[in-house]
Amino acid sequence: MTQEVAVIGAGSFGTALAQVLADKGCLVDLYARREEQVREINENRTNSRYLPDVMLHAGIRASSDLQAVLRGKRFVLLVMPSSAFRDTLQAIRPHLDPQAYVAHATKGFDIETGQRMSELMEEELYEHDRLKFAVLTGPSHAEELSLRIPTTVVVASRARETAEAFQDLLMTSYFRLYTNPDVVGTELGGSLKNIIALGVGFADGLGFGDNAKAALMTRGLTEITRLGLQLGAAQLTFGGLSGVGDLIATCTSKHSRNWRAGFALGQGKSLDHVLHEMGMVVEGVRATKGAYKIAQQTGVDMPITTAIYQVLFEGKSPKTAVEDLMGRRRIHEMEEVAEAISMDWEQ
Structure with missing residues (x-):
């Protein structure tokens, strides 16, 4: 049938x-x-x-x-x-x-x-x-x-x-x-990677190189995972297709609306101009507002999301935002490695 x-x-x-x-x-x-x-x-x-x-x-x-x-x-x-x-x-x-x-x-x-x-x-x-x-x-x-x-x-x-x-x-x-x-982790990975793609677009629009792109993607995945664990997601989900896989595709592809929007913002165009020029939905803009709100409510540290929020909605320049991220206090990377959480089907 x-x-x-x-x-x-x-x-x-x-x-x-x-x-x-x-x-x-x-x-x-x-x-x-x-x-x-x-x-x-x-x-x-x-x-x-x-x-x-x-x-x-x-x-x-x-x-x-x-x-x-x-x-x-x-x-x-x-x-x-x-x-x-x-x-x-x-x-x-x-x-x-x-x-x-x-x-x-x-x-x-x-x-x-x-x-x-x-x-x-x-x-x-x-x-x-x-x-x-x-x-x-x-x-x-x-x-x-x-x-x-x-x-x-x-x-x-x-x-x-x-x-x-x-x-x-x-x-x-x-x-x-x-x-x-893992519905929570799968959903969060697909939504939050759009925010990181905006940031990678900023860096590319500013003329920064692959080093900056790799840093934003890697640290972006860390902050996605940090919020995910707070909300009950399984850590291993973010190492899969809906986490790192989607992050790579969205941050590096010519098809990515979020990267293209970030690139245009990095070149100095206004958000209103970019959204009008795109003519289609750029989900990362709304996702940034939503994720920033959740981070404030939960107390989860999300510096990249915060910086992108400041560019989109508070008038901060992309160049200053990226420089501020590079100038944050020193931290030991292994401090942020959490014990993996797994989960199983409800039925």
Whole structure:
């Protein structure tokens, strides 16, 4: 029997995941808000704003009718900006099959509360079983995935059955998924690496070299891990695809919006100008605000995040921010090596 799947969000990654699913033989209903985008996908088999020059599979059907897209679907993928996540959950709740498996691929935090996306899912989809929620993340630029370039990611869920259900649904010859029970760590790695990519972009825009880039990435991973441990994540998660893997891809790739935004800021452009010029969501900007808030609430030391927050929202220059990071008090690196924490499935 052909599997029917709903993908909510027709941006670059949502469209790329729809392409993967269609390649697996699924019938994919892809939700898009704008009617002109719906017509383009259905009539031209393109989504030119987000994935130019990519021809879309005939098994993808776009629609702006959320109820129709969700009707009867056993699998639902949520792929929208973090700023729209809560509103989208509230919109889908009346139409969601109570037995559906729901995974999100959104990287970021709720700015008002500092909550992760899976926490919003548990709060808003209150009639749904949280053991059927999953997180999909890892080094996966949509521009490459949509062209069927080999890509590997992580699907995390509290329930092994849920993680493996999405693994079976999405695994192809070019898209490989690993499972993980650490929802907190997987989610944090995918969100916080965007902040570090902004900082690496600052350094590259300022003309600093590979030494500075390596330092920011390595120390950035340390501070991601530090916050993760405070919030209950497993340390080993940050050494995997959703941690160091995603960090490398986002800090070094021409496809990375966060790196490109940081690079432009490092060259002296204003944040408003950069965001207008990009024309698409730069999740690292919102993630910086959310992570800074969480760090203040928990007392976790996050110097790179703090410096980037000061550049984005307090008018500090990128050059001064990087220099201040280099001038921090001396510290012994091994002081920050914590005992590894592991975890297992809830069922």
